[in-house]
Amino acid sequence: MRCDVLAVGTELLLGQIVDGNSAWIGEQLAAHGIDSLLQVKVGDNVGRITATLRRMLEEADAVIVTGGLGPTHDDVTRDALAAVLGVELHPDEAVAETIRSLFASRGRVMPENNLRQALVPDGATVIAQTRGTAPGLIGEVDGRVVYAVPGVPHEMRDMLERSVLPDLGRRLGPTSVIASRTVRTWGDSESGMNARLDELIARLDAVGDPTLAFLARGWEGLEIRLTTRQPDRATADAVLDGVVAEVRTVLGPLVVSADGRSMEAVVLDQLRDAGLTIGLAESVTGGLVAGRLTAVPGASDVLRGSIVSYASGVKFDLLEVTPGPVVNEPVAVEMAEGARRVLGADVGLGLTGVAGPAEQDGVAVGTVCIAVALPTGTHATTLRLGTGREQVRQFAVINALDLLRRRLHLLTGG
Amino acid sequence: MRCDVLAVGTELLLGQIVDGNSAWIGEQLAAHGIDSLLQVKVGDNVGRITATLRRMLEEADAVIVTGGLGPTHDDVTRDALAAVLGVELHPDEAVAETIRSLFASRGRVMPENNLRQALVPDGATVIAQTRGTAPGLIGEVDGRVVYAVPGVPHEMRDMLERSVLPDLGRRLGPTSVIASRTVRTWGDSESGMNARLDELIARLDAVGDPTLAFLARGWEGLEIRLTTRQPDRATADAVLDGVVAEVRTVLGPLVVSADGRSMEAVVLDQLRDAGLTIGLAESVTGGLVAGRLTAVPGASDVLRGSIVSYASGVKFDLLEVTPGPVVNEPVAVEMAEGARRVLGADVGLGLTGVAGPAEQDGVAVGTVCIAVALPTGTHATTLRLGTGREQVRQFAVINALDLLRRRLHLLTGG
Numbered sequence: 097m098r099c100d101v102l103a104v105g106t107e108l109l110l111g112q113i114v115d116g117n118s119a120w121i122g123e124q125l126a127a128h129g130i131d132s133l134l135q136v137k138v139g140d141n142v143g144r145i146t147a148t149l150r151r152m153l154e155e156a157d158a159v160i161v162t163g164g165l166g167p168t169h170d171d172v173t174r175d176a177l178a179a180v181l182g183v184e185l186h187p188d189e190a191v192a193e194t195i196r197s198l199f200a201s202r203g204r205v206m207p208e209n210n211l212r213q214a215l216v217p218d219g220a221t222v223i224a225q226t227r228g229t230a231p232g233l234i235g236e237v238d239g240r241v242v243y244a245v246p247g248v249p250h251e252m253r254d255m256l257e258r259s260v261l262p263d264l265g266r267r268l269g270p271t272s273v274i275a276s277r278t279v280r281t282w283g284d285s286e287s288g289m290n291a292r293l294d295e296l297i298a299r300l301d302a303v304g305d306p307t308l309a310f311l312a313r314g315w316e317g318l319e320i321r322l323t324t325r326q327p328d329r330a331t332a333d334a335v336l337d338g339v340v341a342e343v344r345t346v347l348g349p350l351v352v353s354a355d356g357r358s359m360e361a362v363v364l365d366q367l368r369d370a371g372l373t374i375g376l377a378e379s380v381t382g383g384l385v386a387g388r389l390t391a392v393p394g395a396s397d398v399l400r401g402s403i404v405s406y407a408s409g410v411k412f413d414l415l416e417v418t419p420g421p422v423v424n425e426p427v428a429v430e431m432a433e434g435a436r437r438v439l440g441a442d443v444g445l446g447l448t449g450v451a452g453p454a455e456q457d458g459v460a461v462g463t464v465c466i467a468v469a470l471p472t473g474t475h476a477t478t479l480r481l482g483t484g485r486e487q488v489r490q491f492a493v494i495n496a497l498d499l500l501r502r503r504l505h506l507l508t509g510g
Numbered sequence: 511m512r513c514d515v516l517a518v519g520t521e522l523l524l525g526q527i528v529d530g531n532s533a534w535i536g537e538q539l540a541a542h543g544i545d546s547l548l549q550v551k552v553g554d555n556v557g558r559i560t561a562t563l564r565r566m567l568e569e570a571d572a573v574i575v576t577g578g579l580g581p582t583h584d585d586v587t588r589d590a591l592a593a594v595l596g597v598e599l600h601p602d603e604a605v606a607e608t609i610r611s612l613f614a615s616r617g618r619v620m621p622e623n624n625l626r627q628a629l630v631p632d633g634a635t636v637i638a639q640t641r642g643t644a645p646g647l648i649g650e651v652d653g654r655v656v657y658a659v660p661g662v663p664h665e666m667r668d669m670l671e672r673s674v675l676p677d678l679g680r681r682l683g684p685t686s687v688i689a690s691r692t693v694r695t696w697g698d699s700e701s702g703m704n705a706r707l708d709e710l711i712a713r714l715d716a717v718g719d720p721t722l723a724f725l726a727r728g729w730e731g732l733e734i735r736l737t738t739r740q741p742d743r744a745t746a747d748a749v750l751d752g753v754v755a756e757v758r759t760v761l762g763p764l765v766v767s768a769d770g771r772s773m774e775a776v777v778l779d780q781l782r783d784a785g786l787t788i789g790l791a792e793s794v795t796g797g798l799v800a801g802r803l804t805a806v807p808g809a810s811d812v813l814r815g816s817i818v819s820y821a822s823g824v825k826f827d828l829l830e831v832t833p834g835p836v837v838n839e840p841v842a843v844e845m846a847e848g849a850r851r852v853l854g855a856d857v858g859l860g861l862t863g864v865a866g867p868a869e870q871d872g873v874a875v876g877t878v879c880i881a882v883a884l885p886t887g888t889h890a891t892t893l894r895l896g897t898g899r900e901q902v903r904q905f906a907v908i909n910a911l912d913l914l915r916r917r918l919h920l921l922t923g924g
Contacts, residue, residue, distance in 0.1 A: 108536075109547065109549055110536050110690075110737075111532075111533035111534055111535070111536040111537030111540070112537070112690075112692075112735060114528060114529075115529065118551070119522070119528040121525070122522075122523045122524050122525040123524060123525030126525070133552070133555075133558060134523075134550065134551070134558075134562070135522070135551040136550050136551075137532070137548070137549040139547060141547075144547060151565075166700055166726060167700055168701060168724060170723065201894060201896060204699070207699065207702050207704075208701075209705070210701045227898060227901065248726060248728050249728075250728065373821075378797070382797075382803070382804025382809070383796075383798065383799070383801040384798075384801040386797030386818045386820070387795070387796050387797040387798040387801045390818075390820060390903075391899070391900065391903070393899060395796070395820070396821065399820050400823070401817070401818045401821055402796075402816075402817075403816075404790070404797060404815045404817070405815050406804060406809070406810055406816075407815055407854075410814055410815040410853055410854075413854075414852065414853075438828065439828075440824070440827070486805065489804075489805070
């Protein structure tokens with residue numbers, strides 16, 4: 097099956113926004129065993145969208161259109177879709193009601209032009225909107241299928257995962273099931289992982305299934321995506337379980353999870369399972385570690401809080417750090433232990449460092465000290481994490497969570 | 511003149527690399543007054559590159575092809591270009607010599623397959639390679655022109671600036687300048703902004719220049735992009751200054767900035783200009799407000815820190831919040847004032863709310879209370895921000911920053 101991608105938006109052609117959507121969609125399609133051979137960007141012009149979509153449907157079995165579903169005069173994907181399907185647009189009362197109630201739930205009055213988003217091409221299927229006001233649309237023409245989804249990335253991703261990819265899966269046919277498993281890893285490069293998994297990769301390549309692919313996630317590490325095509329779900333699961341177990345054996349503690357959990361979710365689960373609470377003291381990361389942990393529902397079971405001690409005076413007064421230079425391991429240790437004490441937690445995490453742009457107290461940009469205070473003792477480490485401010489901060493966050501994960505693993509054995 | 515863009519590379523379709531090249535090229539073309547109406551990604555397949563390029567040349571005056579000029583067997587842009595031009599490829603001795611001397615200058619022996627890069631379609635013009643081993647190529651067919659440049663971004667940019675854009679400029683004739691301005695706004699929907707700017711949009715539409723476009727940035731609000739084409743830079747700037755002033759008059763405090771600054775940068779500048787420091791007390795946002803403020807270099811001038819009081823006990827003990835239910839305006843006020851006191855700051859910001867998935871103390875998911883404690887008094891508000899955990903948290907962050915921005919504006923008059 098071939099599914100091409102059409103990204104709509106004049107801002108994409110002008111380079112005001114880089115089209116990351118079609119890259120993300122391409123990655124998802126590949127993971128589901130679907131070819132994507134042409135990906136096109138076109139502006140907010142109904143004639144050009146219509147003509148481009150028609151031409152793409154001459155070659156592809158399906159086209160995903162992203163963008164142009166907003167409420168304003170230059171959002172014309174709905175009109176182009178109706179033209180390609182050869183039908184009229186009519187208001188859908190259920191969709192209109194959802195939009196009205198979305199506005200009401202935010203205490204806002206809905207401007208009348210938002211009802212443009214309730215227009216649905218006759219015969220098309222609506223993908224319910226759960227994050228924004230624009231619904232998605234599914235239309236069929238001459239045995240080909242067009243999916244229209246919003247251009248706002250989190251809305252687009254939600255609809256892809258919830259509706260478009262499952263629908264494509266059904267169209268792939270009942271004779272085979274495509275299933276994937278993602279192993280999240282942290283702590284080695286792509287080439288390093290490749291070398292470690294050399295023997296397994298060669299063996300899988302020889303058979304052709306499951307496929308193993310590396311997906312680089314920047315500071316989030318590397319994902320290993322295993323995909324198999326099998327006659328039924330049970331066989332697919334059994335095959336994937338076997339390969340995941342092999343990957344775990346080879347990579348050991350480099351594996352963060354094989355069930356989709358993020359690094360922070362794993363750490364919270366470790367703490368919860370051990371009956372431990374945690375408190376943080378952050379300087380260089382400015383609250384980002386707490387921000388990530390609290391993104392996980394149920395974090396309040398174990399997270400007491402965080403002291404973001406950005407000014408040195410806050411470190412000295414509130415965390416009782418010994419006055420003096422503030423970027424070194426002893427300060428990280430005092431911060432971790434101060435966080436335990438001030439926040440009344442079993443475990444403390446302390447981070448101090450220099451994110452830049454300028455050095456601090458003679459300490460170079462990129463230097464980050466992390467300490468983990470456990471009931472059994474405190475462990476500290478110093479890292480050099482590059483030079484860009486954002487990079488230093490994000491690497492500091494993930495390194496701190498990984499240090500915590502490994503220390504908790506040693507502490508609890510699980 | 512219309513110049514479209516074709517990005518070549520299977521890794522682009524698979525989402526292993528996001529195609530930033532065509533966005534950058536689109537921006538350059540726009541700045542040179544050249545339309546780019548279609549931008550396509552295609553894999554390393556000579557048949558598909560050839561067919562796509564032929565089709566693109568039916569509509570465009572010029573096509574820039576980026577990628578597929580490397581030395582390996584899957585670098586086939588040269589072959590596709592020769593096919594489209596209807597000519598043969600022959601080795602160019604001058605190009606070959608340059609490649610050999612590049613290798614020699616790095617003390618390396620040239621692998622034989624690198625001579626593939628010296629193959630030039632008969633009649634094509636070579637763009638000399640100054641950064642990598644691949645030369646660029648310019649070919650003409652039926653009065654249309656094709657530019658082939660490498661996919662490595664810095665090599666591509668070098669050839670665009672040094673050769674392709676000047677060549678397009680010569681073909682364009684008398685020059686014109688395209689300039690843009692972005693106005694960041696927060697506090698109304700796209701349709702609401704559209705309604706407010708109705709009269710201005712109609713007036714601009716009637717003239718056709720400048721153009722006004724909305725770019726939705728999700729919870730970050732809405733950008734208004736103004737673009738004009740004028741004979742010279744000074745005229746363009748004067749035209750844009752005038753329209754930006756009109757937009758500011760209509761939208762008033764909905765305008766965050768017209769100079770590219772983010773919401774958090776604006777807030778930090780307001781505080782710095784007023785000589786005020788700030789301290790935060792975050793619960794529902796779990797450190798995200800501090801995380802955003804500290805993303806801006808120089809935040810340490812004004813930000814003392816943040817108390818992430820996730821557990822209720824931390825609110826009571828550290829911030830001296832009155833024990834009881836913790837999601838209501840009086841608690842937000844006590845948090846804001848506690849943050850001022852505990853962190854030794856002039857201004858305090860307090861946030862408490864329910865991010866979900868479950869309600870808390872009978873308070874519904876999405877309820878967020880925000881308080882700003884200023885030297886002149888404390889202001890609090892309660893918002894309902896939807897139901898998704900991530901959405902509630904991110905909207906809480908941006909709403910809090912916006913409340914701070916508006917209150918500081920009233921306080922300082924600037």
